[in-house]
Amino acid sequence: MQPDQPKTIPTHGVIPAKAGISLSAPEGDSRFRGNDAVDRGAPGGRARGGWSIALSRPVVALLVLGLLAVISIVCFMTLGAKGSWNFVLPFRGRKLLALCLVAYSVAISTVLFQTATNNRILTPSIMGFDALYVLIQTSIVFFLGVGALGTLNPQMQFGVEVLVMIAFSGLLFRWLFLGEERSLHLLVLVGIVFGILFRSLAQFMQRLLDPNAFNVLQDTFFASFATVDASLLLVSSLIVGVVTVVALRLMHTYDVLSLGRSQAINLGVNYKRTIVIILMLVSVLVAVSTALVGPITFFGLLVASLAHSLVGTSNHKYVLPAAVLLAIVCLVGGQTVLERIFAFDTALSIIIEFLGGVVFIFLVLRRAAR
Amino acid sequence: MIVAQGVTKNYGSACVVDGVSLTLPAGGITSIIGPNGAGKSTFLSMVSRLMSMDMGTVKVDGLDVTKTPSDVLARRLSILRQDNHMTARLTVRDLVSFGRYPYSKGRLTIEDKQHIDDAIGYLNLVELADRFLDELSGGQRQRAFVAMVLCQDTDYVLLDEPLNNLDMKHAMGMMKLLRRAANELGKTVVLVLHDINFASWYSDYIVAMKNGKVANQGPAAEMIQPKVLSEIYDMEIKVHEIGGQRISLYYE
Numbered sequence: 001m002q003p004d005q006p007k008t009i010p011t012h013g014v015i016p017a018k019a020g021i022s023l024s025a026p027e028g029d030s031r032f033r034g035n036d037a038v039d040r041g042a043p044g045g046r047a048r049g050g051w052s053i054a055l056s057r058p059v060v061a062l063l064v065l066g067l068l069a070v071i072s073i074v075c076f077m078t079l080g081a082k083g084s085w086n087f088v089l090p091f092r093g094r095k096l097l098a099l100c101l102v103a104y105s106v107a108i109s110t111v112l113f114q115t116a117t118n119n120r121i122l123t124p125s126i127m128g129f130d131a132l133y134v135l136i137q138t139s140i141v142f143f144l145g146v147g148a149l150g151t152l153n154p155q156m157q158f159g160v161e162v163l164v165m166i167a168f169s170g171l172l173f174r175w176l177f178l179g180e181e182r183s184l185h186l187l188v189l190v191g192i193v194f195g196i197l198f199r200s201l202a203q204f205m206q207r208l209l210d211p212n213a214f215n216v217l218q219d220t221f222f223a224s225f226a227t228v229d230a231s232l233l234l235v236s237s238l239i240v241g242v243v244t245v246v247a248l249r250l251m252h253t254y255d256v257l258s259l260g261r262s263q264a265i266n267l268g269v270n271y272k273r274t275i276v277i278i279l280m281l282v283s284v285l286v287a288v289s290t291a292l293v294g295p296i297t298f299f300g301l302l303v304a305s306l307a308h309s310l311v312g313t314s315n316h317k318y319v320l321p322a323a324v325l326l327a328i329v330c331l332v333g334g335q336t337v338l339e340r341i342f343a344f345d346t347a348l349s350i351i352i353e354f355l356g357g358v359v360f361i362f363l364v365l366r367r368a369a370r
Numbered sequence: 371m372i373v374a375q376g377v378t379k380n381y382g383s384a385c386v387v388d389g390v391s392l393t394l395p396a397g398g399i400t401s402i403i404g405p406n407g408a409g410k411s412t413f414l415s416m417v418s419r420l421m422s423m424d425m426g427t428v429k430v431d432g433l434d435v436t437k438t439p440s441d442v443l444a445r446r447l448s449i450l451r452q453d454n455h456m457t458a459r460l461t462v463r464d465l466v467s468f469g470r471y472p473y474s475k476g477r478l479t480i481e482d483k484q485h486i487d488d489a490i491g492y493l494n495l496v497e498l499a500d501r502f503l504d505e506l507s508g509g510q511r512q513r514a515f516v517a518m519v520l521c522q523d524t525d526y527v528l529l530d531e532p533l534n535n536l537d538m539k540h541a542m543g544m545m546k547l548l549r550r551a552a553n554e555l556g557k558t559v560v561l562v563l564h565d566i567n568f569a570s571w572y573s574d575y576i577v578a579m580k581n582g583k584v585a586n587q588g589p590a591a592e593m594i595q596p597k598v599l600s601e602i603y604d605m606e607i608k609v610h611e612i613g614g615q616r617i618s619l620y621y622e
Contacts, residue, residue: 114457115457252471255468255476256471262451265440266444268441269440269441271440314458
């Protein structure tokens with residue numbers, strides 16, 4: 001089987017990079033590659049060897065992640081269910097939909113943001129979206145009083161939050177058109193500065209609040225899936241669906257963009273337009289997920305890095321689904337642990353950061369040992 | 371033929387490229403030489419649409435580079451620069467495959483694969499084809515990038531200082547290869563070079579830039595002259611004829 005190894009998906013860009021090295025075949029199989037270079041796959045990206053496609057590393061990683069995601073979803077839906085399934089399933093299903101929507105948004109937005117900025121340590125949250133959300137919430141309490149948080153129409157609040165955040169990113173994109181090569185870095189830097197401004201403004205107002213109001217306010221700073229409005233879920237799903245359609249149409253440019261600006265232009269990508277569209281998609285995704293449950297983009301970095309190292313290639317065809325599945329495992333699995341083991345005693349972010357940190361250290365150590 | 375007219379680029383009040391009008395002939399190797407800060411790389415970046423120009427036009431075979439769709443140009447003209455920072459982790463073959471993107475948008479056909487194999491073979495990368503770029507030496511990586519550009523199969527190949535970081539052997543190999551590409555494949559190769567002896571030995575046509583302007587231009591034999599070179603570089607440069615080739619000496 002090993003000699004067939006190279007005959008996997010030869011689509012553009014990343015041919016299953018380390019096909020088989022870790023999971024499917026002995027280490028040495030790479031010496032078989034190259035001999036049958038011409039044979040590397042049939043036209044149109046179809047693989048010839050059925051086995052080798054099933055066993056190439058990215059595919060195995062996706063299968064394992066998919067299995068884990070299904071397990072966590074099943075656990076989430078069934079564990080500790082008392083009473084009528086007719087009640088339990090729709091009730092938990094709504095929460096599950098919120099978790100999956102947010103997982104999807106965070107994963108896709110982080111991976112695309114890193115591709116657009118050609119940088120693996122940035123996340124959209126660095127652009128100040130989280131801080132803006134906190135500022136909006138603080139302003140509501142500060143100007144309208146603490147009661148407003150509960151009484152405001154949730155649809156309207158959601159709409160306003162999404163619009164303000166998208167308008168903010170639109171404002172940021174101005175900087176993308178000022179310079180040329182470094183304008184993307186300028187954009188990110190301006191985003192960071194705005195983030196600090198928002199945070200300081202919010203902190204200033206929080207200091208002037210009375211402690212009780214602050215307590216209520218602070219509750220909204222942590223992502224919460226328990227109180228998601230059903231009508232908001234529908235709207236969010238629609239928005240995310242539209243974003244997905246646009247994102248899929250650009251799918252073939254992502255790998256080229258990860259070669260950097262000059263190579264992307266050289267290869268005929270309409271760079272500025274593509275980057276603006278990607279950043280717009282990213283800001284819509286971040287705005288929706290933040291307005292839906294609160295700031296949770298912190299784990300996007302974790303998910304994106306893990307996805308890259310698990311699939312072992314930079315091909316977005318594998319990285320994007322892997323990141324989504326990982327995010328679902330993190331959020332749904334984490335929420336299950338939160339509800340069943342800790343009996344809602346802690347915040348989801350704490351569990352994710354703990355689990356994620358452990359996995360991350362494990363990955364770093366394993367790489368160091370090799 | 372690449373025709374530049376009044377091409378100008380300012381950085382604030384500093385004028386880096388100052389109204390350059392230039393016709394680069396089709397076919398053969400054209401070298402752009404000149405001292406640091408002469409605007410050579412900036413000019414090349416504007417010709418290849420990596421950088422916008424403040425004034426002027428550049429036409430490649432009659433196509434205005436600022437108005438023609440990028441993907442149309444990508445099948446006519448390719449550019450390789452020195453700063454190839456990328457986050458993607460790729461094998462040599464992956465990288466070379468990207469050269470077919472302008473044609474197949476990521477869905478490789480049999481013809482594309484043939485081009486990829488040809489380019490890999492042309493640069494003697496067959497043994498390295500499945501190695502990752504970060505496992506290669508500087509010279510090997512440079513060859514991989516040139517393979518990608520050749521795989522792009524454009525009539526015009528623009529290279530910004532392709533000999534940077536290469537030792538003598540690899541620099542010579544690279545120039546021989548470009549010479550072959552020009553002769554056998556009929557490419558028009560435009561290079562920015564610092565080593566005037568490489569320019570003398572391998573180019574057909576030389577353009578000299580100084581202070582953002584074209585200081586002089588002409589066939590290599592006419593350009594590699596003590597008087598011409600000394601004026602361009604503001605230093606004394608002697609030229610000796612050795613084995614029918616003009617070699618400049620300036621180590622004094």
